[in-house]
Amino acid sequence: MSNRKNHHFVPQFYFRRFSADGRSVCVLPRISGKPIRTASIKAQASKDRFYGSDEIETLLGRIEEKSSHALRALAEQHNPLEIPIEHVSTLFVWLALQRSRTDSARQRNQPMSDMLLRLFLSTEIGNDESLTADEREQKLREIKSLSMDPVQAQLMEMQISVEYSKILKDLKPLLLENRTNRPFIFGDSPVVLHNAYYEKVKSRGVLGYGTPGLLLSYPLGPHLSLLLLDDACYRVKRERGGRILLRELSDVMALNKLQLHAASSCVYFHDFKYAPYVESLWRDERAALEPHAALVHEALGYDADTGDPIGNIVHSYQPLLPYKLRLSFLEHDVFGDADYQFTRRSQR
DSSP states (O other), X not given: OOTTOEEESSOXXXXXXXXXXXXXXXXXXXXXXXXXXXXXXXXXXXXXXXXXXXXXXXXXXXHHHHHHHHHHHHHHOSSGGGSOHHHHHHHHHHHHHHHHSSHHHHHHHHHHHHHHXXXXXXXXXXXXXXXXXXXXXXXXXXXXXXXXXXXXXXXXXXXXXHHTGGGGGGSEEEXXXXXXXXOOOEESSOSEEEOSTTTBOOSSOOOSTTOXXXXXXXXXXXXXXXXXXXXXXXXXXXXXXXXXXXXXXXXXXXXXXXXXXXXXXXXXXXXXXXXXXXXXXXXXXXGGOOOOOOEXXXXXEEOTTTOOEXXXXXXXXXXXXXXXXXXXXXXXXXXXXGGOOOOOGGGO
């Protein structure tokens, strides 16, 4: 029997950044909101055969080893722009891979994968001239219940995310140094995308890697977090050499609540004395916590190269997390559907 049966979708090295003893961590399950003092790192953010094969888990282990060195170098660097060049590509690949490999990502992408499978099969059936009208109608009814294999769908999403990770490189990196008396927490989907600039856009996705206004948040420990942002849409205050000292509890709270919303099952923290604080975050957001799934919506489509409208098309996209992010060190406009104009950051 393989010793890699338990596949982790958040690596153990990352958990240890938030662990007092290197073996355990404090947990708050999203479903109950009841903190757990001690939980073994080995058992967290993992499922049996999650990736389908031990070979995938082994490959991810090799990537994790290289990425852990890059994250350590980032955390030790005062200015994130001065990180050694050999770690830069590794970091962006890691952020994209970590976001796409979780259980939240699987839940989020499954409706879109199923829709694409059914669209493909319906086209094949429609073009099959050997079928009678009754046979075609019967087959079209049958595919309505078909679903794409979730493991294969996720592996494809992981590959695509890694290939497009370079798009994130134009985002401005900031290291947020937590000087408050409350820690950063993290969830089982710790790389969180958000878009406070397009916060009121509801008819289409605004979390694409090349979308204006994109924000990426990733805690690096109880007292340090990485934030990537589109500096054409956000005005940064109090920055000194790529770092911002957070002294307002509201900033730490806001970033922690994003982690709570992005998680599929649990959020984690390093010291049980903060259990009442983490539980209070959960109580604040309990009513707004939602399952993760893409939306399917018909809206005006645009040419990917020119931005010209091409008529209504079916969109499938991840909606924004149900939380209005406000950070004291960021100033920005907020736009909705009426003001939305299709563009990519590279096209501005």
